[in-house]
Amino acid sequence: MSPPTDLTRTFGNFIASTQWDQLPDRVRHEAKRSILNFVATAFSGCREDAVEQTLASLLAFSRGGQATVIGRTERLDALSAAFLNAASGNVFDFDDTHLRTVIHPTAPVAPALFALAELRSVSGRELLLAFTLGVEIECRIGNAISPEHYGRGWHITSTCGCFGAAAAAGKMLSLDAERMVWALGGAATQTSGLVECLGTATKSLSVGNAARNGLWSALLAEKGFRGPAAPLEGRQGYFNALAPSAPNWSALTHGLGDTWELLENAYKPYPGGIVIHPVIDAALALREKHAPASEAIARILVRGHPLLAARTDRPHVTTGREAQVSVQHSVAAALLFGKAGLDQYTDVCVLDPAVLALRAKIEVEQDPSIALQGASVCIEMKAGETYTTTVAAARGSLQRPLTDREIEEKLRVLAAGWRAEDVQPIIDAVWNLDRSEDAGAFLRLTVPRGSH
Amino acid sequence: MSPPTDLTRTFGNFIASTQWDQLPDRVRHEAKRSILNFVATAFSGCREDAVEQTLASLLAFSRGGQATVIGRTERLDALSAAFLNAASGNVFDFDDTHLRTVIHPTAPVAPALFALAELRSVSGRELLLAFTLGVEIECRIGNAISPEHYGRGWHITSTCGCFGAAAAAGKMLSLDAERMVWALGGAATQTSGLVECLGTATKSLSVGNAARNGLWSALLAEKGFRGPAAPLEGRQGYFNALAPSAPNWSALTHGLGDTWELLENAYKPYPGGIVIHPVIDAALALREKHAPASEAIARILVRGHPLLAARTDRPHVTTGREAQVSVQHSVAAALLFGKAGLDQYTDVCVLDPAVLALRAKIEVEQDPSIALQGASVCIEMKAGETYTTTVAAARGSLQRPLTDREIEEKLRVLAAGWRAEDVQPIIDAVWNLDRSEDAGAFLRLTVPRGSH
8 A cells, every 4th residue: 555645735735724713622622731731841841951951052053032942031043942842841751642652742843833923923823723733744644653663763752743843833834735745845854863862861852853843844935945745655755764664544644634633632640651650540549548658568569551561660760760661669659759740750769768668569560451541559568458459541541631720730830939920820821822812922921030 | 683782882982082193194185185075066055045045044043153154154153054064065966975875975074063163173184084084984874774775765965974973073072982972872863864855955954954963963962961872773773763674784893994985985077967977978078079060960879887777867857956867968968068067957058949959869778788987978970970989987986086186176166256366275275274273264265255
């Protein structure tokens, strides 16, 4: 089977022609939820080392003054701001997840639009529509090539994200279908990102570039910068180079305009790997109900889908970043502190003797009868009692999504050091984006003033 | 067979430890020839549309003032200048060719160094050494994955060039082996570029990015920006994602430090596709000897290696860019004008009625007994005579390399509009680079002043 004929052109037509009126209310609202969740994680990441280092470097090259970096006072050129916001939002992997592909959809797409919203005058509706279309293209390409693409070593958030950023920025610039094809061509020849780099600072380069290069491709296309007619499906194009031998071609266009990938987006209550989330839920529930003293615990048995053990059975971890994918660390910290936030995934917490002692008592068992979004935790006390809790679907899963209030609360927690009266206007501005004539205005609210 | 253990570390050690004294004289001189040839082609490309458009766009985002764009008065930030010089030098594919891989080695590597030489104080020897090492890494990676990598759609100049730029810039920054590995990791996760984009403006994005992103990776690594230990050979690293199923692993390190890829570098006398060059030589020789009047020609038969017909049998072309890969156009223009320079590959020349009339008389025949660097041209006159010339190896091939004087002349021709007395100092400065304490000085000579 071959790729759909004129695929890129089909995408170009779809992006150029789709209007706000065609978006269902639920999709419009999900766009706001995704953006609010993104702003929360950008607050958490905006002072992480990789962000600090790229910011310091880009400041030396940037014209400056054009666009906001969320949570920071420095203003950079639009391309650099897009890079930095994408890196900030994704650096802790605490951002949203398109579960079918494990793409973090918002990080490459929204920052391209944020930067553009400060360069040009655009309304909140234009931003929400462009964002929705960018995520649609990004995740449809991902659906077609998952999971083999990631399996070959491609960091799918970065590679597909660049298309999402180009599509979204192109929509915000009102590109016609032909120019949209050029923008997608510019993205195709700039997509990159390797899984090998995860866990190191270099991960942020490809995520940031996805936003920057997608935005730049659209800006160049607007000026007539030509690309090939078929960058995706062409004989020497994107799919031939980066896709597995048998992509799911129908996933690219089946139901285009009728179904919306944004409705498959999930938001994390905890910064750890998403397969650990039901385990954390169970551990927190057990603590709430039984408050087991750590030294009185003999053993803790975690049972879950085989992928849980495959990806997260890591009793020995030494850094906060590694701990994010350790089920032992996550359970120990949740039981000891009653929380599983960023504070529980610092290097200091990982080396805490109490955490180490409890981690050593935790074992993981595979149970193929348990769904990926479920888990069971059993605490065996030295005195003989056992406490068991089973979670069918984790908080934050599609079956049990975070509520709007929970996403708001996530932002309040991650905007550490901010006063409540300075955070509330950001929350209000995102919920009211579809009534704003100036989509860029809310970004200025994310800049620390005075006491922050 | 697996990739060499600790490959990236081996490269890191090699780059960090190699000194000027270890470079044979012939290699040092070839580095100067490559740079002189590059400056020539950058002059030719610096006003091409894709360069004009990216320059205009980057000016809006750039701090400016840091670094020279060859042939232009605008000064941009170092990253943007690296992008633009790489794009300028390569845009017409008139730059150098590493024949085994078809990599254009200098375009991604030299511009990273040029920009750095204006940011920091470095000597000409440091620049020549860094350049040589960058080309070595770039072409060795290319040797390992050619020709399948290009065949899958990867624009090998861009993908391998990013490693070359990172290695070269890292050397100029005196990175130790560990930081060099981080720089190569930053490059690995930023390499991109699709063959599908050739012939359009978007080609220049990946070529420019190779220089920019390689340079940036090295600058970040200098500041401690960490990457993975094995970005090339790691399980989810570069080779797994971008290389064919069976790379030529031994090409990566066999003879490292003893043989030099730069000695395999070739310089084009004509901007057309390199397989057309022996045909052009033959056509020019026939014109010189017989001066056949165009209207008196009945038929022209070109015979060459099967790849000649496969790649360049294009009697009908409509743009200068297409004409660069048309053997018919090249022969017709060479016979009519006695030249095959950029002026013979303009849209105007392609549509010239005299050229069209002659093109229609030209046929291409495959002859597997002829080497790729050879060709034979036979002109059959209406009056009955036939004139035949056979070329064993084209001008500019490794068997018949351009002389130093011919490369100088290429620069004089391509610096169109420049006075001879302004070009000569550039030529002198490149030949004397190994005696210069300020490698950046010669770049200022490439900026037009006054009457240019």
